Amino acid sequence: MTGDGGRLIPQAIVDAGPFDADDLASLSWDGAAPATLNVTTRRRWQRNPNPDPIIANRNKRNRQRGNRTSHDLAAYLGGRNVEALKEPWDVEACGARIQSKRLAQRPSVNAIVGLIEYIGAGPALRALYWVGAGQRVASGRVYVLLEEWVGEHGWLAPEDGAVVHVSRFAYVLEMPVAAFRDLRGVA
Numbered sequence: 001m002t003g004d005g006g007r008l009i010p011q012a013i014v015d016a017g018p019f020d021a022d023d024l025a026s027l028s029w030d031g032a033a034p035a036t037l038n039v040t041t042r043r044r045w046q047r048n049p050n051p052d053p054i055i056a057n058r059n060k061r062n063r064q065r066g067n068r069t070s071h072d073l074a075a076y077l078g079g080r081n082v083e084a085l086k087e088p089w090d091v092e093a094c095g096a097r098i099q100s101k102r103l104a105q106r107p108s109v110n111a112i113v114g115l116i117e118y119i120g121a122g123p124a125l126r127a128l129y130w131v132g133a134g135q136r137v138a139s140g141r142v143y144v145l146l147e148e149w150v151g152e153h154g155w156l157a158p159e160d161g162a163v164v165h166v167s168r169f170a171y172v173l174e175m176p177v178a179a180f181r182d183l184r185g186v187a
Contacts, residue, residue: 094184
């Protein structure tokens, strides 16, 4: 591509995006894109990069279902939904930071450990909440790293429905969400 006067425009500048005549006049022709040219202001941000309405509707429904799960869990545990803050956790309740998932099948134990570890260490207990598709919030399960649970509660575990899973990375305690709520002090 050539600019005014037949000079060759470097490929890096051509790839950077659309320009008007003032931009081309101010460019340096030494072969590199100038650092002062801000091409991001020339482009428009696409709200929906995928114009397929079927995929767009599916993504919208999935997002709404995830938001509703976080909202219902926060109400059930007496906490607050912090999903809009873009933190790695969705709900703060019972002195814990909880990532909520509504999936057709339970994630693998290694995936659960990864999701809990993604929350990052801090002053609050980290947990993952999972409920199956089409199930009520009260029927969900809470997963906590056993090491963190023992650090806060000792070896006190729920009497009904508690299971310990072993992964390559850690031990994970699984319990019903109602037992988690009762043991963490929310009536």
